[in-house]
Amino acid sequence: MKAKKGQVSVMMGNAVAAYAAKLCRPEVVACYPITPQSEVAETISGLVADGALDAEIVEVEGENSAMNVVLAASMAGARTFTATSSYGLVYMYDAILQASGYRAPVVMVNVNRETPGIHAVSSGQQDMISTRDAGWAQIIVENNQEIIDQIIMSYRLAEDFDIQLPVMVNYDGYYLSYLNEEVEIPDQADVDAFLAPLKKQPQRPRIIPGAATGCGTHGMEMGYVEARYKHWAAMDRAKKKVDDIDKEFGEYFGRSYGGQIEEYRMADAEFAILASGSAAGTAKTVVDAKRAEGVKVGLVKLRLFRPFPEERLIQALKGKKAIGVIDRSLSFGWKYGPMCVELKALAPQIGSAPILSYIDGLANLDITIPHIGRVVDEVGAAAKGKPYQEVTWIPMEE
């Protein structure tokens, strides 16, 4: 470990996100406040007003403008930051597609919340899932410390010359956004040092006043195909890059998260649970309790959702006798939850084990210890060859 011990404070998830962004010294910030993200916008505006952060705050009238502002600033070479949630995320959808198509390394916090249709001011991952094919890297974190650390790591990923992709850092609205938790805020000099390699890279192309340039404007026929191919290839490269950055972060700061996925008590596990976000923290508690009873269960915490960690998941889950996937969102048209569908695509390489889909935690309904306990029991029974239910909406059976 090279970094010195940071300042330890008890902080709310949203404030933590703003402080993490501040440590990365964004030059342009444009946020529109929305529940449960508002404190991110408020806190970072306060940091700029107090002179703690030298950034241009652009006050916008909505999220669509927020994304267009940070996208344009990014194209001009600035480091940018924005944050949103739910309605805000879908209101900026066209600009989200532009940002990834232009390969603008915007870093955005998305505080997970249910989406329009049902006016649910509550937690859920439906917003993130609704933008999964937008070409962004999407990472989901579990706790407030991971919010800070992942935001810092996200700039290394987004602005890496080999990657050049916008990155969305997701954390559960309400559960983390309003949770006050002990966190260690790294020292500014250490964050500067960790991000310093970005300065040694070749210069990205950028908009320069007076020089006529175009980007994303001539995507006809093979121009389109080539740009999409490069984007696709960069998404594939990003997977290993996430692992590398996480390893380097661990060596520097002493905290590491496993990169694309975190494997928790997986080495000798006979069957596994897959979860993400704050629910993965609860799942660790359940795994520990079941292990104490002699049940050989392990947890895979999905951190990187886009690009999907195909190789790492196959490695972690190959040969397991059953897998239970807990989804906090829906993929309408599929019976299974979205993460379960994606995992099923890897079934040939994982083996012919049963994969059970669980829908839970919609609309701020807690994914409780008894809920996950039930998942472990059922997946454990399926691992022993007992009949199982393919899909379970846990709250509907209570």
Added chain:
Amino acid sequence: MVIKHKWIFKTEAPWSDANQKMLALDTGSWRTERPVLDKSLCNYCGLCALYCPPQCMKDMGDHYEANLAFCKGCGICAKECPKKAYTMKPEGDFTNES
């Protein structure tokens, strides 16, 4: 995968020199009328060039002129000009041009 494609863009993102590629479409053939400038009214403010959708206004040093190979005749320059220096004239008036 064996890539046989010859790369169009030198960069990772689809950046290109707008002078070469942005004005690639033959938008000049769409035109039914064209902007004609009264130089005595023009104060070289540049608003026409700023608003021009295909960005085909040529900077002539003391005024702007539409590049007719790309000007599609939308009339936005004439609409935005605060000095009313442009008049949109029908293409039929210029049938003698080769």
